[in-house]
Amino acid sequence: MRRSLPLLLAALVALVLAPPAQAAPGFAVAYETIPGQGGTPLKAFVVTPTGQGDGPFPLLVLPSSWGVNDIEYVGAAAKLAYQSGYSVISYTSRGFYDSAGEIDVAGPDTVADVSRVIDWGLAHANGDPARIGVGGISYGAGQSLLAAAADPRIKAVTALSTWTDLARSLYPNETVNAQAVELLLAAGHLTGRPGSVLRDAEAAxxxxxxxDVLPISPPRSPATHVSSIKAAVMIGNAWNDGLFAPSQITDFFTALSGPKRLMLSPGDHATAELFGAAGLPNDIWASVGRWFDHHLKGVDNGIDRENPVQVKPNNGGGWRSFPSWAAATTRTDRVPLAADRIGTGWPTIAESGTVLVSGALQGFLNIPVGVSTPLIDRNAAAVWRGAVQWSATTVSGTPRAHLTVTTTAAKTTLYAYLYEVNGLGLGALVTHKPVTITGTGARTVDLALEPVVWDVAAGNRLVLVVDTVDARYKGSSTLGSSVAFGADSWLEVPRS
Known part of the structure; x- marks a missing residue:
């Protein structure tokens, strides 16, 4: 029965997605086994155009996300095939489901698989060697960027909900993003076969x-190979991505030297583009199609004349554009922070939220992670209130906290939260960031919070909260210790 399931899925997909018999152009769907690196069998849906000439056709290769199989992109692939004439291969990444091999965490074999699938597509799916694009969501996105650095045949990339620096994503400022790590490990065990790299990383x-896991990050991080990427790159990520936060994305995007586009919008990991992968209307996937059309087919659709940075404010509103990420900030306001002292290891009601859940609520329903600032325990958290903003304003860029701190424990983890707070003291989380400090004594901590675009309503104020416990992270703060903040601390708020 398990062997027949892929064939049944292929038949079902073809039946549901196929256009009417009399329609032209159309597409065909086949379920194939493709030899990956070293001959490892990879399972794939191959969607090819029909009624659109003899080809060859521009070829798109879409590796699946972590814990997801090859059906992930079939809806989008069908649209790309019959609307735009692409030959598209959506395949299950090595080590997951019925693709063979083991999960190597975007290691050399997994990255080389992208090139082997390209080879197969040129030989068996009527692909055009001069017009090759790759893309995907999450694990598939990271693979696509890494493959573009290694395979010069790739001319265009669309990377959605991607990582660019694995260590910064899962270990920001030496603080483990425990919810993200647990989620990835659980999905890997449930849907795949962890290889030695993943098993060793989990044990550590x-x-x-x-x-001890950090050495695996550089070769698996597109940021390491950014100078080798010559393809045109489009990146789409969410402000609240609980796995791959936006700071590593904006830095990577800035470092890219070729044609590029960045789209940042409300939501959590993979939520902003989720429905587009199924073939449903979606702003991100509409740009994916336009990006490939221009860079692979030469279509003059204007995407190259648009500002490369496109953002939606995290608390609602339409798309705004900038010529660069730096241009999103036109000025900064510096807010002085008074001296304070708190005990460590005690939780407060200030929290960053739950991975996938909180960001999805923000993206779909505009329900932010909230807090009642009068109820925050001042013994366990420092709370600094900014001035009331009597006219509407926008936080646009990367807020930065300059903190002079004195710690009494060998290790202390601080969590900084920036809130928009109304007259009743009710706050909505704008952005946050952890940092783990090693050693006792006085020091200066310069902490860049996650980038954001957020509209602050007239009559509200910004409030910075710093405490030492957050359920999302595996911190190092212990009970009985303390942190003192000096009077020469300040918060820098970027504005547009």
Whole structure:
């Protein structure tokens, strides 16, 4: 029965997505086994155009996300095939489901698989060697960027909900993003076969040796290889991505030297583009199609004349554009922070939210992570209130906290939260960031919070909260210690 399931899925997809018999152009769907790196069998849906000439056709290769199989992009692939004449291969990444091999966390074999699938598409799916694009969501997005650095045949990339720096994503400022790590590990065990790299990484994590995992990050991080990427790159991510936060994205985007486009919008990991992958209307996937059309087919659709940075404010509103990420900030306001002292290791009601859930609520329903600032325990959290903004304003860019701190424990983790707070003291989380400090004594901590575009309503104020416990992260703060903040601390707020 398990062997027949892929064939049934292929038949069902073809039946549901196929245009009327008399329609032209159309598409055909086939379920194939493609030899990956070293001959490892990879399962794939191959969607090819029909009624659109003899080809060859521009070829798109879409590796699946972590824990998802090859049906992930079939809806979008069908649209790309019959509307735009692409030959599209949506395949299950190595080590997951019925693709063979083991999960190597975007290691050399997984990245080389992208090139082997391209080889197969040129030989068997009527692909055009001069017009090759790759793309995907999450794990598929990271693979696509890494493959573009290694395979010069790739001319265009669309990377959605991607990582660019694996260590910064899962270990920001030496603080383990525990909810993200647990989610990835659970999905890997449930849907795939972890290889030695993943097994060793999990063992180190369970043993509180996450720093020992760091050496696997550079070769698996597109940021390491950014100078080798010559393809035209489009990136789409969410402000609240609980796995791959936007700071690593904006830095990577800035470092790209070729044609590029960045789209940042409300939501959590993969939520902003989720429905587009199924073939439903979606702003991100509409840009994916336009990006490939221009850079692979030479269509003059104007995307190259638009500002490359496109953002939606995290708390609602339409798309805004900038010529660069730096241009999103036109000025900064510096807010002085008074001296304070707090105990460590006690949780407060200030929290960053739950991975996938909180960001999705923000993206779909505009329900932010909230807090009642009068109820925050001042013994366990420092709370600094900014001035009331009597006219509407926008936080646009990367807020930065300059903190002079004195710690009494060998390790202390701080969590900084920036809120928009109304007259009743009710706050909506604008952005946040953790940092783990090693050693006792006085020091200066310059903490860049996650980038954001957020409209602050007239009559509200910004409030910065710093505490030492957050359920999303595996911190290092202990009970009985303390942190003192000096009077020469300040918050820098970017404005547009």
């Amino acid at each position: 994590y369970r043993d509180d040796r996450f720093a």
